[in-house]
Amino acid sequence: MDNREVIGSWLSGPRAAAEDMGIADVGYRGKRLGLPEEGPGSLASPGRRLGALFIDWAYSSVIAFGLLSGRELHTTSNWALVVFLVVSLLTVGTVGSTPGKRLLGLRVVSLNNLGRLPLWRVLVRTVLLGLAVPALIWDRDNRGLHDQLSGAVQVRV
Template sequence: MARITGSWLSGPSAALPEGNGNTDNAYRGEKLGLPQDGIGSIAPTGRRLIALLIDWLLSLGIAGLIYSAAPFAQPSTITLLVWLVLGILAVTLFTFTPGQLITGIQVAMTNGAPRVDIVHAGIRSLLLALVVPAFITDGDGRGLHDRLSKTVVLKSR
């Protein structure tokens, strides 16, 4: 009789019933019911990084305008706050930030809701601001910030 907990060398899939140990996807987004390619498929990492860079540069420019009006404030703190507000409001209102619009990607809820609500957009942006959750990804390429906020970034064109 096999031990239900498996061996410490077997890894976490050893405790799964027979036949359920295969967690590999044929493609990214398969478990979420998304198409393999085209509109509505998981956005590639390169597009996501370019969108993040565009949003950060936009926030940096806006923060520069604010910083010139408030010289005692810290420019890096203002930039981060502008980036957070931009991300939360843009994703809530339009499902994409300016950088995501330029790169052809958008944020969607995994439960099929038509829009990302402000709570989930806030959770996503706050976790993304911590940077580390974005580097912890699953088999679908979704970062921890997307998993915890129940969102996914998809190609929009």
């Protein structure tokens, strides 16, 4: 193996390097979960998920600001988190998606049967999401630790 191959595998990441060496056929993201590669039911892209998070955080901040009648900004951000978590718990628990996810065509489903997530799992997911760190730890299918521990997956509608 010459130096260009080594550098190329390093820049492409471990997934590409493993596939190039024939060690593993990882396939597309979501393949090992039994999800289709594209279209409805396929794994939600990180861009759409972050977009939905931005939308959800924006309206949560507006609601918190309105509830506090424009009091101190640092207090508003704390209440925005509370609003965000309550809305997430209620909407994912009932219709399977937050308003931001719904606008971007995403849904949170149970990995077992791709149906609605049981309420206790939605609660676990929401608590972990509120801690933020689990949501920042992803696996090779781009599922956050909060989704992994709650048995959830975010798919395209």
